[in-house]
Every structure is written in structure tokens, then in C-alpha cells.
Amino acid sequence: MxxxxxxxxxxxxxxxxxxxxxxxxxxxxxxxxxxxxxxxxxxxxxxxxxxxxxxxxxxxxxxxxxxxxxxxxxxxxxxxxxxxxxxxxxxxxxxxxxxxxxxxxxxxxxxxxxxxxxxxxxxxxxxxxxxxxxxxxxxxxxxxxxxxxxxxxxxxxxxxxxxxxxxxxxxxxxxxxxxxxxxxxxxxTYGPRQSMRAVIPTVLRQLLEPEATVRVGTLDTRRDFTxxxxxxxxxxxxxxxxxxxxxxxxxGTGSCHSVADIIEAAGRLFRVEPTVVTETERLRPAASEVQVLLSDPGKANERMGWQPTVTLDDGLAETAQWLEKYIDRYPDPNRYHR
Ligand SMILES: NC(=O)c1ccc[n+]([C@@H]2O[C@H](COP(=O)([O-])OP(=O)(O)OC[C@H]3O[C@@H](n4cnc5c(N)ncnc54)[C@H](O)[C@@H]3O)[C@@H](O)[C@H]2O)c1
Missing domain, CATH: 3.40.50.720 (NAD(P)-binding Rossmann-like Domain)
Structure with a gap:
């Protein structure tokens, strides 16, 4: 090499x-x-x-x-x-x-x-x-x-x-x-400053409303979140x-979570029981949807000495804190951003 x-x-x-x-x-x-x-x-x-x-x-x-x-x-x-x-x-x-x-x-x-x-x-x-x-x-x-x-x-x-x-x-x-x-x-990747087209800021923004209703596309697609x-x-x-x-x-981290898992973790963070609504306009065409993405993090660890340090719960909490501060930029919690 x-x-x-x-x-x-x-x-x-x-x-x-x-x-x-x-x-x-x-x-x-x-x-x-x-x-x-x-x-x-x-x-x-x-x-x-x-x-x-x-x-x-x-x-x-x-x-x-x-x-x-x-x-x-x-x-x-x-x-x-x-x-x-x-x-x-x-x-x-x-x-x-x-x-x-x-x-x-x-x-x-x-x-x-x-x-x-x-x-x-x-x-x-x-x-x-x-x-x-x-x-x-x-x-x-x-x-x-x-x-x-x-x-x-x-x-x-x-x-x-x-x-x-x-x-x-x-x-x-x-x-x-x-x-x-x-x-x-x-x-x-997720965290402060991510656009509302992504699932984590979308879920967190909706849960900042008192009715705690979450509108998403699929619930079962799984991703590896860093x-x-x-x-x-x-x-x-x-x-x-x-x-x-x-x-x-x-x-990537080497573990993955479904959209349903993210909603559940966000619900725990806000101490609410979210009501979940699935909306077809938020779905990709079936053959275009990627069902699961889960990395083997071995090479990043071996060749770059890299490994993730922030847990999903801590990362969600930091992202939610940021969203609360910037909530005026996202006035409509239910708007579908693409
Ligand atoms: N966010 C994720 O989960 C994720 C995951 C895997 C890979 N990526 C990759 O990471 C990179 C950054 O993504 P991000 O999530 O920060 O998205 P982002 O949209 O926030 O950042 C992309 C930036 O590129 C700039 N840009 C777009 N067109 C440009 C042009 N013609 N000239 C100069 N600048 C231009 C935009 O202004 C924007 O700020 C991208 O290459 C994306 O494909 C992102």
C-alpha cells in the first residue's frame, strides 16, 4: 500500500x-x-x-x-x-x-x-x-x-x-x-443544522408540538446513523x-435503526407517546426505496483509527436542543421538505 x-x-x-x-x-x-x-x-x-x-x-x-x-x-x-x-x-x-x-x-x-x-x-x-x-x-x-x-x-x-x-x-x-x-x-449522518428533508430532524421537530403527532413515509426502512x-x-x-x-x-457505526425505532427513541427523549401517521406523499417509489443500510465499520477502524463516540440517545438530545433554539426557522412542523 x-x-x-x-x-x-x-x-x-x-x-x-x-x-x-x-x-x-x-x-x-x-x-x-x-x-x-x-x-x-x-x-x-x-x-x-x-x-x-x-x-x-x-x-x-x-x-x-x-x-x-x-x-x-x-x-x-x-x-x-x-x-x-x-x-x-x-x-x-x-x-x-x-x-x-x-x-x-x-x-x-x-x-x-x-x-x-x-x-x-x-x-x-x-x-x-x-x-x-x-x-x-x-x-x-x-x-x-x-x-x-x-x-x-x-x-x-x-x-x-x-x-x-x-x-x-x-x-x-x-x-x-x-x-x-x-x-x-x-x-x-444526523445532528444540528441538518435539513428537514431528513428523518431525524423531521421527527424531532414534530415532537416539539404539544399534540406529539409524527407524520412520516415508511416506518420499517433501517439506516445506520452517525x-x-x-x-x-x-x-x-x-x-x-x-x-x-x-x-x-x-x-458508519455498525448498527442500524428503523424509522419506528427513531420515533420511539425521540418519544422517550420528550417523555411523550407519539401518534404516528404514515403519508404516501412522503414515500419513494417502491423500487427506488432502499430498505436497509448497515455498515461494516471494520476498515474505517483498522485503516483510519476511526470509531463513533456519540450514542444515538445523546445525539438525538443534542439535535433536539439545537432545534428548539432554531425553531423559528421551521414554523410548520408538518410541512414535507424534500
Ligand atoms: N447527510 C447525510 O446523511 C449524508 C450521508 C452520506 C453522504 N452525504 C454527502 O455528504 C455531503 C454533504 O451533505 P450534507 O448532508 O451536508 O448536505 P447539504 O445539502 O447540507 O450540503 C451540501 C452543500 O453543497 C452546496 N452545493 C450544492 N450545489 C453546489 C454547487 N453547484 N456549487 C457549490 N456548492 C454547492 C450546498 O449549498 C450545500 O450547502 C454530500 O456530498 C452528500 O452526498 C450526506
Whole structure:
């Protein structure tokens, strides 16, 4: 296994984060600042001057990073963004499965062409390592669980197809040009700042209402949930671990919970007996639904020394506290976000 791209620590290293305005990206930026990295953060340009969740991080964090407004679909801009970087964390993507049914071309433009732009920039600059973000959705409903990195990939949604294509571009750049890219494949991540399209914030937001009624799609799909600060530590570990170009590492806890389990755990947290309503508009088409995602966390542990530290109960409590603080941003508890 090759070693030249391993690094002891990220102290003083220039790191670029795409998707820094998002849920995981904003936590990763905070973590990288704590580790002493010199962070350049890419936020999606908009005419409101908003930097997404980076507008909510501590003023000291914000003051210590360089913020760029831009778009990963712009190849020339990505070339400029990456110049001088030691490490590139590529998280920017369109990530909603339901929205990918409506706008698949946007997913191709952002997730595939955007990743190609980052790979071309990394290939042409002297970058030590790129960490590309995959997703467990690339497995579809698995043949066997727990899932290992060698499990076949199956596109059950346009989102999954676009992420598989992006992963394969990384694999091909590693093979063809020895581009120093590794693929980190998180299973479901949750925590403060996650959008309401995801099941955990949806359930918690609804339980903040006195009637304690929860409206969801399915109850029996199961996912492997990692708290976002653990995910951020996994990204930093992927930047410094001894991994070969093109290697894939999953990030998951090794246990999974159904939507019904999450509702039950959230009910315990709020000390309520939730009334559950299932709504068909929240369902994916049957063949597109992924029934279970459960990771084998062995490789992340062995190769990156990574393991999760936050229990589901503690993570739910922290997420609920955050939601209470930001409840004004989500005035309608029953609105279906996609
Ligand atoms: N949240 C999860 O459970 C999960 C699980 C597995 C993998 N992932 C992956 O992690 C990454 C981050 O996801 P997230 O949950 O933080 O989602 P998010 O939507 O909060 O973050 C994605 C960010 O990408 C930015 N972006 C979108 N299009 C862009 C463009 N054209 N140019 C520049 N920026 C653009 C958005 O502004 C957004 O802030 C994604 O690659 C996603 O596929 C997420």
C-alpha cells in the first residue's frame, strides 16, 4: 500500500472544503479550525450574500477562515480555488433523493460534472490528497449486510446514480493519472443544522408540538446513523490516514435503526407517546426505496483509527436542543421538505 500521501496532522496545512455552507461541511470547517488547519471554505454563490450554516458558526471560527462564494460547476473557478491547497475535502452536492426525481439533470451537472471539475483541478495542482464524499445510497438495497466497501453498487435513484458516477470518476482518475483522491462513504449522518428533508430532524421537530403527532413515509426502512461530529472526525482522519489513491472507506457505526425505532427513541427523549401517521406523499417509489443500510465499520477502524463516540440517545438530545433554539426557522412542523 502506498504511503506518500499520509500526513501526521493537519496543523498549518491549507485545506479547501467544498459544501462548507452545508450541514456536514460547516461542522467539518469547525473541526478543521480546531485542528489548526488553514481553511478555505467554498459556499454556493447566491445574491443574498448568505453563506448558509457558516453564518451561524462562532465569530472566531468565521474570522479565521477564508470564505469563497462560487459554484463547483465552474471548472475555471475550481482551478483557482484549489491552487495552493494541501488537502481538498469535496462535500458540495445536491443530496435530496426526492428532488432528484424532479431535477435529475441538476444532479448530473452538480454531482458528476462538479466532481470532475474538482478532480481536474486536483490533478493539475500539487495537492497531497483529495477526500471525495460518497454516500451509502450507492449500494441500493444491499445483497448482504453488514455492507463492506466491496459490495456492488446499484443506482435506485438519480441521486444514487450521480454519486456512483462521481465515485467512479475518482476511481478512474486514481487509476489513469495517479490522482491522490480517496473516497469516503458516510452512511446516514444526523445532528444540528441538518435539513428537514431528513428523518431525524423531521421527527424531532414534530415532537416539539404539544399534540406529539409524527407524520412520516415508511416506518420499517433501517439506516445506520452517525452523529455529525463523529462524521467530521472521519473526514479529518481520511485526510491523514495511510490510504492508496482510489481507496474507498465507509463511515458508519455498525448498527442500524428503523424509522419506528427513531420515533420511539425521540418519544422517550420528550417523555411523550407519539401518534404516528404514515403519508404516501412522503414515500419513494417502491423500487427506488432502499430498505436497509448497515455498515461494516471494520476498515474505517483498522485503516483510519476511526470509531463513533456519540450514542444515538445523546445525539438525538443534542439535535433536539439545537432545534428548539432554531425553531423559528421551521414554523410548520408538518410541512414535507424534500
Ligand atoms: N447527510 C447525510 O446523511 C449524508 C450521508 C452520506 C453522504 N452525504 C454527502 O455528504 C455531503 C454533504 O451533505 P450534507 O448532508 O451536508 O448536505 P447539504 O445539502 O447540507 O450540503 C451540501 C452543500 O453543497 C452546496 N452545493 C450544492 N450545489 C453546489 C454547487 N453547484 N456549487 C457549490 N456548492 C454547492 C450546498 O449549498 C450545500 O450547502 C454530500 O456530498 C452528500 O452526498 C450526506
Amino acid at each position: 502506498s504511503t506518500p500521501n499520509a500526513a501526521g496532522s493537519l496543523i498549518g496545512r491549507r485545506v479547501v472544503v467544498t459544501g462548507a455552507d452545508g450541514f456536514i461541511g460547516s461542522h467539518l470547517v469547525e473541526h478543521l479550525v480546531r485542528l489548526g488547519a488553514d481553511v478555505r471554505a467554498l459556499c454556493l454563490y447566491n445574491s443574498f450574500g448568505s453563506c448558509g450554516w457558516l453564518d451561524d458558526v462562532d465569530a472566531s471560527v468565521r474570522a479565521s477562515i477564508e470564505v469563497w462564494a462560487g459554484d463547483i460547476r465552474d471548472a475555471a473557478q475550481m482551478f483557482e480555488l484549489v491552487a495552493g491547497a494541501d488537502t481538498v475535502f469535496h462535500l458540495a452536492a445536491l443530496i435530496s433523493v426526492p428532488y432528484s426525481y424532479e431535477a435529475p439533470a441538476s444532479f448530473v451537472a452538480t454531482n458528476i460534472n462538479g466532481t470532475l471539475n474538482l478532480l481536474e483541478a486536483v490533478r493539475r495542482h500539487d495537492v497531497r490528497r483529495m477526500v471525495h464524499t460518497s454516500t451509502s445510497e450507492v449500494y441500493g438495497t444491499p445483497d448482504t449486510v453488514p455492507i463492506t466497501e466491496t459490495h456492488p453498487l446499484k443506482a435506485q435513484s438519480p441521486y444514487a446514480a450521480s454519486k456512483i458516477a462521481a465515485d467512479k470518476l475518482c476511481e478512474s482518475f486514481a487509476a489513469s493519472f495517479d490522482t491522490p483522491v480517496v473516497v469516503l462513504r458516510p452512511f446516514n 452523529f455529525v461530529t463523529d462524521t467530521a472526525r472521519g473526514f479529518a482522519a481520511a485526510a491523514t490516514a495511510d490510504l492508496a489513491a482510489g481507496e474507498v472507506v465507509q463511515l
